[in-house]
Amino acid sequence: MPAGPPPDTGGDPLARERAHLSVSRAALRVMREETENLDIRDVTANWVNAAVLQAQIEERVKALADLADTPLFFGRLDFTRPPGLKDAEGAEGERFYIGRRHVHDADGDPLVIDWRAPVSTAYYQASRQRPMDVGRRRRFGYTGGELTAYEDEVLSGPGSEQSDPGTSKLLQREIERPRVGPMRDIVATIQPEQDGIVRSDLSGTVCVQGGPGTGKTAVGLHRVAYLLYAHRDRLARTGTLVIGPNRSFLSYIEQVLPALGEMEVRQATVADLVAVPGVEVRGEDDARAATVKGDARMAEVLRRALRAHVSMPTEGVVVVRGSRRWRLAVYEVEELVRELLDRDMRYGAAREALPQRLAHAVLVQMERAGEAPDDRVQATVARNAAVKATVNAVWPKVEPAKLVLRLLSDPEFLAEHAEGLLDAEEQAAILWPKPARSVKSAKWSAADAVLVDEARDLVERTHSLGHVVLDEAQDLSPMQYRAVGRRCSTGSATVLGDLAQGTTPWATRTWAEALRHLGKEEAHIEELTAGFRVPREVIAYASKLLPAIAPDLAEVRSVRESPGSLLVRHVAEDARDAAVLAACREALGHEGSIGLIAADTRVPALASALAEAGLAHLEPGTETTRESRLTLVPASLAKGLEYDYVVLDEPAAVVAGEADEPTGLRRLYVALTRAVSGLTVLHAEELPGALAAA
Numbered sequence: 172m173p174a175g176p177p178p179d180t181g182g183d184p185l186a187r188e189r190a191h192l193s194v195s196r197a198a199l200r201v202m203r204e205e206t207e208n209l210d211i212r213d214v215t216a217n218w219v220n221a222a223v224l225q226a227q228i229e230e231r232v233k234a235l236a237d238l239a240d241t242p243l244f245f246g247r248l249d250f251t252r253p254p255g256l257k258d259a260e261g262a263e264g265e266r267f268y269i270g271r272r273h274v275h276d277a278d279g280d281p282l283v284i285d286w287r288a289p290v291s292t293a294y295y296q297a298s299r300q301r302p303m304d305v306g307r308r309r310r311f312g313y314t315g316g317e318l319t320a321y322e323d324e325v326l327s328g329p330g331s332e333q334s335d336p337g338t339s340k341l342l343q344r345e346i347e348r349p350r351v352g353p354m355r356d357i358v359a360t361i362q363p364e365q366d367g368i369v370r371s372d373l374s375g376t377v378c379v380q381g382g383p384g385t386g387k388t389a390v391g392l393h394r395v396a397y398l399l400y401a402h403r404d405r406l407a408r409t410g411t412l413v414i415g416p417n418r419s420f421l422s423y424i425e426q427v428l429p430a431l432g433e434m435e436v437r438q439a440t441v442a443d444l445v446a447v448p449g450v451e452v453r454g455e456d457d458a459r460a461a462t463v464k465g466d467a468r469m470a471e472v473l474r475r476a477l478r479a480h481v482s483m484p485t486e487g488v489v490v491v492r493g494s495r496r497w498r499l500a501v502y503e504v505e506e507l508v509r510e511l512l513d514r515d516m517r518y519g520a521a522r523e524a525l526p527q528r529l530a531h532a533v534l535v536q537m538e539r540a541g542e543a544p545d546d547r548v549q550a551t552v553a554r555n556a557a558v559k560a561t562v563n564a565v566w567p568k569v570e571p572a573k574l575v576l577r578l579l580s581d582p583e584f585l586a587e588h589a590e591g592l593l594d595a596e597e598q599a600a601i602l603w604p605k606p607a608r609s610v611k612s613a614k615w616s617a618a619d620a621v622l623v624d625e626a627r628d629l630v631e632r633t634h635s636l637g638h639v640v641l642d643e644a645q646d647l648s649p650m651q652y653r654a655v656g657r658r659c660s661t662g663s664a665t666v667l668g669d670l671a672q673g674t675t676p677w678a679t680r681t682w683a684e685a686l687r688h689l690g691k692e693e694a695h696i697e698e699l700t701a702g703f704r705v706p707r708e709v710i711a712y713a714s715k716l717l718p719a720i721a722p723d724l725a726e727v728r729s730v731r732e733s734p735g736s737l738l739v740r741h742v743a744e745d746a747r748d749a750a751v752l753a754a755c756r757e758a759l760g761h762e763g764s765i766g767l768i769a770a771d772t773r774v775p776a777l778a779s780a781l782a783e784a785g786l787a788h789l790e791p792g793t794e795t796t797r798e799s800r801l802t803l804v805p806a807s808l809a810k811g812l813e814y815d816y817v818v819l820d821e822p823a824a825v826v827a828g829e830a831d832e833p834t835g836l837r838r839l840y841v842a843l844t845r846a847v848s849g850l851t852v853l854h855a856e857e858l859p860g861a862l863a864a865a
């Protein structure tokens with residue numbers, strides 16, 4: 172059975188597409204009802220299985236919901252010949268509707284194909300140069316859940332020469348659709364260069380360099396959804412994780428995966444990952460201390476400090492059993508300790524192995540003496556008090572947080588283990604001004620918590636997940652990359668970032684170096700060059716900063732012309748706040764979200780000014796609604812976010828808010844690239860860097 176309606180031989184194509192939509196919706200309803208009515212008593216009498224099954228069924232019922240405002244399908248492929256059966260999800264037809272999920276009719280024939288199915292690849296990848304057996308590609312446009320438009324591209328056969336793809340109007344409309352609420356998915360319009368990354372294989376790590384608004388975040392999230400589809404069982408076992416820079420960003424992206432039917436993906440910041448009870452982050456480092464603490468050399472300092480706890484025995488072991496005494500000489504114990512030290516084992520695992528090794532050596536003596544001890548005897552000897560005492564003396568238990576506490580509190584201990592790694596100035600920079608008395612009372616900083624995580628991993632191997640997506644990666648320190656890397660040591664990663672947007676003193680300089688710290692040197696690096704968010708005029712303005720902040724990077728190629736989208740105005744200092752309010756009011760005259768971005772230090776004053784003017788505002792991380800559309804964004808939290816209209820307050824203050832000028836200019840570059848439809852820059856001071864040149 173062909174999957175869709177008969178070929179277009181006349182009549183109103185839109186009406187026929189709508190008919191297919193109704194049929195598909197009805198079929199989805201039936202699928203849902205069938206799932207709801209599944210009587211699991213027929214399947215299992217075991218209550219544990221029943222509970223698990225019931226939960227799975229409920230998940231499936233949820234997944235089969237027909238959401239009124241999410242189109243069931245968004246595209247159609249007409250193949251010139253049936254694609255290989257293997258790829259066709261069992262369909263023999265030549266026409267496929269592509270949507271968010273698979274829908275089939277009563278006979279099991281597909282009405283809508285999941286966007287992640289192999290046959291859907293052509294929807295995203297086929298071009299006139301490489302038609303992939305596609306004659307026509309149709310994209311659908313919806314207005315409020317109604318199918319209202321379509322756009323055709325003839326990729327092969329008659330008419331293909333005249334068909335000029337250009338920038339799809341539907342794509343343009345989709346990008347410019349006013350933003351309310353959290354980030355939305357892009358399944359309907361994933362572009363070929365993005366799709367290549369989304370569908371790349373689970374086994375390899377991909378690193379994506381892309382300028383502002385090139386879709387890195389979107390691509391990372393769609394890749395997770397794709398991998399979960401293609402490797403569902405494996406990833407259900409091993410787990411997936413999305414890492415973002417802060418809570419506001421995570422709340423902004425949190426709806427994308429559930430909207431794609433994926434409810435089980437954990438989202439966290441690096442700070443969340445390394446958090447442990449008892450090590451409460453209450454302190455802050457200055458830039459110098461944080462930089463040294465984040466340096467990869469710290470891993471070696473920790474390793475040395477930990478191994479220094481192992482000492483060679485000064486006496487042998489005497490095990491008394493009944494009337495007999497068994498002795499291990501000092502040199503025998505030493506040999507066993509050295510053997511464990513030479514092996515690539517975690518400290519804790521080696522500590523657990525040592526009593527067994529000692530017991531085994533005792534057993535060998537027993538056998539030599541004609542006894543026939545079994546495994547139980549070995550276990551008993553391993554628990555013997557003398558053996559335990561030896562283990563505690565030569566391989567003592569180490570608490571990771573205490574180890575770090577000592578390094579940061581005790582100059583001599585630090586000097587001993589940092590020798591040849593950190594110079595005196597670096598050591599002085601990381602020592603706490605006031606030594607801490609206990610783990611509980613110490614004022615741990617974010618960088619300290621990462622050190623504790625490293626120490627923990629040296630003691631006990633960190634659990635690795637199947638796949639990790641790391642967004643805004645350019646801001647991570649080498650030690651943070653290591654923390655992320657051990658969480659995917661046996662899995663793979665998608666690393667997303669933009670070297671021009673690095674705003675930490677330790678920001679990544681090259682991806683090769685970052686990947687080395689992550690432990691994924693073999694990763695391939697991809698580049699996204701087309702910009703979807705920022706209109707051409709605005710990106711050209713922001714890109715004036717590139718020679719100063721990232722000379723090797725090219726300007727993003729915006730897919731959208733939007734004349735009049737940029738307004739830069741000089742105002743007198745005493746008129747600045749009033750001008751900001753006026754710009755916000757004007758922006759509120761448009762549909763969609765508005766971000767007022769300002770230096771962190773300017774935020775309190777602007778918050779009061781907004782309140783006095785009766786303009787309600789939100790904080791980043793709070794969802795915009797049709798009623799509440801204005802967010803006051805401290806520049807330090809703007810990364811990764813976007814608004815239909817942005818008002819940028821005093822660029823010079825944004826730059827001055829950072830430790831040095833290059834970092835300040837990068838922060839400004841981030842702030843300048845958040846707008847989808849319009850950017851208004853208001854300044855009383857001189858514009859920073861290359862923006863000053865007219």
Ligand SMILES: Nc1ncnc2c1ncn2[C@@H]1O[C@H](COP(=O)(O)OP(=O)(O)OP(=O)(O)O)[C@@H](O)[C@H]1O
Pocket residue numbers: 342345346355356357360361362365381382383384385386387388389390669672703704810811812813844
């Ligand atoms: N193929 C696409 N179709 C429609 N919209 C897209 C597409 N790719 C990206 N976008 C939209 O462009 C905007 C920017 O995407 P995204 O936030 O993923 O970019 P980014 O590269 O992570 O940006 P930044 O570097 O600023 O964090 C989002 O609104 C996203 O939905």
